Amino acid sequence: MIRATKVSKLQRWSEPPADTVVLDFDDRHRRRMAMTGTRGLEFLLDLEHAVALRGGDALVLEDGRLVEVVAAPEPLLEIRCNDPQHLVRVAWHLGNRHLPTQITGRALRIRRDHVIEGMVKGLGARVIEIEAPFDPEGGAYAGDDHGHETHGHAGHDHSKHDHGGHDHGHHHDHDHHDHDEHCSHEHHHGHSHAHEDK
Incomplete structure (x- = not known):
């Protein structure tokens, strides 16, 4: 062949x-x-x-x-917001969950997901079910064989690091509880270097 x-x-x-x-x-x-x-x-x-x-x-x-x-067209959710600032806030919540997201001129598009649909509606966004090609932003998951989201920050591949003899063990301490607009504490996504190379 x-x-x-x-x-x-x-x-x-x-x-x-x-x-x-x-x-x-x-x-x-x-x-x-x-x-x-x-x-x-x-x-x-x-x-x-x-x-x-x-x-x-x-x-x-x-x-x-x-x-x-x-x-190919796929079943997607198109998320529309009141203004650019509202769109950015919703995009932040999607990014915080590592969801592949397509950004168009006026909206965000994600694969259909009832849980996320409920979340974005709770943030005041309008959601429309559409069928369209899904072409999300590149990012941490862009080089993954199956297109699934990975937790490699900034797209770098931890398996290729030379750690010079010190044990790093790459473990990402992401706080994945549901954030809402009333969250009073800050979320730092710095990667805590205890690196488990996979």
Whole structure:
């Protein structure tokens, strides 16, 4: 089976693609996976490292042909707020829970989740159920093979640290209780270096 071993990012390719693959968010965060294009082209995605693919990127086959990536529509929640400050406050609460979040000009989009829906409504936001491609911001989870959120801060990979002989043990002391607007204490997300390398 022919392999796709490279990715050509959006706007860096212009020739007509040999085929197209329609992938949801999870399948756009793989390193190795058998795929079939909409026109029947079968190939193996075989990248050196997992890459966060976006709609409009192209997979480069060993023979130089391209397969265009299209982001599949998914069941999402679109969160709308009263003003930019309100939007930022809701975005902070989503980020504090490490939720992949797409930021549009006027709204935030997340995967459907009844618990989070209740939380954002409690913060005064309006929530609309939509079907749309999910293209969240890159971040700590962007390099993860399955697109699931990880707790590596600023996207760095703790497994590659040279700790020079001292035991760090990377354990993140995140306080994950429900914060509300009346929280009087501050939350510091600094990583407490007791590093458990995984």
